[in-house]
Amino acid sequence: MTAPLHWQLPPGAVGRRLDQVLAELLPEYSRGRIQHWLDTGQLLVDGQSRRRRDKVRGGERVCLRTDPVLEVQTAAPAQQIDIPLVHEDEHLLVINKPAGLVVHPGAGQPDGTLLNALLHRNPGLATLPRAGIVHRLDKDTSGLMVVAKSLLAHRSLVNQLQARLVHRDYRALVRGDLISGGTVDQPIGRHPQARTKMAVVASGRPAVSHYRVLTRFGHCTLLGVRLETGRTHQIRVHMAHLRHPLVGDPVYARARQPFPAQAAAAQALRAFPRQALHAIGLALAHPASGEPLRWEIPMAPDLARLLAALEQPLPEGHQ
Incomplete structure (x- = not known):
């Protein structure tokens, strides 16, 4: 039995349901699983059993007394879906997720996901939570993801992510200068x-x-972004908060905000079909050896074409 896992509830969560707050605090585990731990007394709050509907005061200490990795989590059909491979060994699988691929099943997407593809490639991943998936990329974000292939790797990667020791680098094309x-x-x-x-x-x-800032195009800017944390939609939300949302973002950019008619490749910018975000670099410690590992991949082809169009000189009369 491994040592119990500990977390602290955020002070700003006061008044909310305990299971809702825990589901956001522990995104690597399903809400149903968290509710089961609460119902069976395996998840304690300030050393006491609590009901799932209890209200949070904020700042409570949470302790999980069971080993979550030893419980079989994944029950989904295996499906043959191409996933570009960057690295594989006994403990790790690193992939280049294409844009348009959902990471795991959910409401409105029961299959056809990365999780289904992983189970087809390696049926043994069914013994790991979420088939070894320890972090996510949005459906329309492309780039690097690491997947655990063993219990050792799963524990190590989850711990590294919680300790902010996994470095994730992105390229983001945002609106504005x-x-x-x-x-x-x-x-x-x-x-x-x-x-x-x-x-x-x-x-x-x-x-x-x-x-x-990597490249300024006047009406939009290519950024290199490094995450310390891994919140849902983090880069998209933070860039929108700066009033520089990602090009093509259907959720956080104002759809009716036009690009200047004279802007280089204005038509290509308007037509870009997804948020212009690519996970280009990933660095972590190998779960077994502790060796520092780093991967970097080329820009996603569709984003590379858009950037090439932006670098073209303006036609005469638009200088």
């Missing part, structure tokens, strides 16, 4: 009105994004 880089240190939680969206809210979980 940014002069310099900076850091966004703003908590993220559910939008108070639109529950399918996230937002910067005082009651949210800590979220930190560092960004630097």
Whole structure:
């Protein structure tokens, strides 16, 4: 038996249901699983059993007395779906997730996901929570993801993520002309009105994004972004908070906000079909050896084509 896992409930969660707050605090575990732990007394709050509907005071200490990895989590059909492979060994699988691929099944997407593809590639992953998936990318975000292939790797990756030891680098094309880089240190939680969206809210979980300017196009800017935390929609929310939402973002960018008619590749910008976000770099410690590992991949082809179009000179008469 491994040592119990500990967390602290955010102070801003006061008054909310315990199971709801825990589901946001522990996104790697399903809400149903968290409710089971509460119902059976395996998940304690300040050393006491609590009901799932109890209200949070804020700041409570949470302790999980069972080993979550030893419980079989994944029950989904295996499906043959192509997933570009970047690295594989006994403990790790690193992939280049294409845009348009959902990471795991959910409401409105019962199959056809990365999880289904992983189970087809390696049926043994069914013994791990979420088939070894320890972090996510949005459906229309492309790029690097790491998947655990063993219990050792799952525990190690979850611990590294919680300790902010996994480095994730992104390329983001945002609207507007940014002069310099900076850091966004703003908590993220559910939008108070639109529950399918996230937002910067005082009651949210800590979220930190560092960004630097790579290329300025005048009407939009290519950024390099490094995450300290991994909140849902973090880069998309933080950039929108700066009033520089991602190009093509259907949720956080104002759809009716036009690009200048004279802007380079204005038509290509308007037609870009997804948020212009690509996970280009990933670094972590190998779960077994502790060796530092780093991967970097090329830009996603559709985003590379858009950037190439933006770099073309304006036609005569538009200078």
